[in-house]
Amino acid sequence: MYDRTALHTAARDMGDHTPSDLARRLKVARNTGWRLWHGHTAPSAAVVARIEHAYGVSARQLTRPAA
Template identity: 70%
Template sequence: MTYDRTLLRAAATGTGDRTPSDLSRRLGVAPATGWRLWHGHTAPSAAVAAAVERAYGVPASQLVKPEAREARKVAA
């Protein structure tokens, strides 16, 4: 899976969240999780992706995408 942290950061800053701490407060996740999401060190879980969609309006399908090889397996 490929996680687009730039999309999350753009949505967050568009709503006034400028730091990983702001992100973690809005999403209701641990500060360490907010930091890892902000810096792209981890992809969001299903629950966090749902929280991102509720908080920022970014669908999980845009935030996390299968890699090309995974997409071919699904299509086959």
């Protein structure tokens, strides 16, 4: 299950405070940035790679066990 907490923390630490900031840094569409920021979609493998490169957050950090 996608957990956006680590992404939010890393983004804010880098000065990205909005979904648009996230989208710009990851070079994805603004609507993709919004969905990731708000947890409405899990990132694809390609976006996970961008997140890891841009923010240093691994795929493992973006997931949590299903309850």
